Amino acid sequence: MSVYFSEKFKKLRKDKDLTQEQIADIFHVSPQSVSRWETGANYPDIEILPHIAIFFKVTLDELLGTEEILGEEKANEYIRDIRNLLNSGRLDDAIELARKASKEYPLNYGLQGHLVQALLAADDEKFKDEIIEICERLIKYEPYHAGHKLQLVEHYVRWGMKEEAKKVLKIMPSEIWYASEVWEGLLLEGEAWRKNQQILMVRTMVMLNHFIGEYKNKADLTPLQKIECIKIQNQLGNIMTPITSDVASSFHDDVEVVDHIGDAFGNINLAGLYCEAGDIENALDHLEKGTQYSMYHIEMMDNTNEDGSNYMAWKTPRNLPWILWEDNLSKPQFDIIRNEERFIKCFELLKASSKELKTKQG
16 A cells, blocks of 8 residues: 555664564564555554554654655646546546555545545446445544545445444434534634534535435425425525525635536426426426536536546546437437427437547646
């Protein structure tokens, strides 16, 4: 794993004129474990690391090379290049590069997270063990990062590993209502209070949207009931738009919060539900809206910034219009409007606008 730790550890051992067997005896591990530490094939448990640092009279940062690892410009270049590959739908290349980078910088959790994103985007169960291994490692070395725990729970459930999911849930906060972050605003005033409340409202909106979406997808609802769920989500998003924009601008200058991808897919999905409900007029209205949002978005992914911002883990090199006409509008639910002039116009526009995504070279 880490070239920094393995080389540093080997040097420290040799400076003390100790054999691998002697080190193994001191730290109550097998000689094979020590050998793997020095070749970079494995890494000591987090509980052992402080004892190793004390024994060799060095700091943990010196032992791990933390500053070198986390501050390397090369790691940031890797992240940028991985994002650009993900952005262009080149998942195999993104996975290969992320694996290489993660091995070179095992303590850079951003790289580890990008590897997980690439593996998830591939949507192939053959990556199950690798995804779980990375997430478990992130939990072990970043124990206070709740996002990794949630991600692992979702993966476990997805693959039917409910007992493992329960174990992770037990180490997560049991009641969000009593979490300290929720009530931190009681101690704040002025601008700090305003920002705190805005962030909490946005996070609550995201959670509520998620729960409504899960209910819509899993509950036994009619097409009209699903449409009502989507309307609630849209209304919530519209109400929160000013606050969401303000929160985003506090992190990045001149940020405009626009989700053309979500708006495109959302309207196409609504059009499909209206088709199922037999409401042709509303189906065509939302089809046209989805098509228009797709046109707004058409250049966005080709213009990804060099630092990798504005990226998504895109599963295919096909752009958004291509996906919409080939994957979505080809479904039988749209047969009821397939011969309508407005449908044909949207379909042909999406097809004519289809192209492969570019990969921006860093």
